[in-house]
Amino acid sequence: VSAGYFRNSVDENSLYAMYQYTPLQLGRYLRVGAMAGVVTGYPGYNDGGIAPAGGLIAKLEGERMGVNFIVLPEIRNVTPTTLGLQFKVRLDR
Incomplete structure (x- = not known):
């Protein structure tokens, strides 16, 4: 699960909450899957209110640090x- 804030591509504030499912493991550090949830801040959809969101995710994770690469379709x-x-x-170790 992930949640957060960002300034979106239409220059509005956005909040998001997503569930990530990454069942495919490629090597020791890489996992690939999908994510789905909700996002706010897009005036063209529901007047900027809560909207569905989903896409693909690749997680590159080590012992303490990691990077997520995300693609959300148009x-x-x-x-x-x-x-x-x-x-x-x-932070827990």
């Missing part, structure tokens, strides 16, 4: 294809 007349990059650090 929703015609609402959002462009979106590429995301998240950096993460494990």
Whole structure:
């Protein structure tokens, strides 16, 4: 599960919450799968309110650090294809 804030491609504030499912493991550090959830801040869809979101994700994770590569497909007349990059650090060890 992930949640957060970003400034989106139509220059609005967005909040998101996503569930990530990455069943395919490629090598020791790479997992690939999909994500689905909700996002806000796109005026062309539901007046910027809560909207569905989904896409593909690849997670590159080591012992303490990782990177997520995200692709969200275009929703015609609402959002462009979106590429995301998240950096993460494990704090519990």
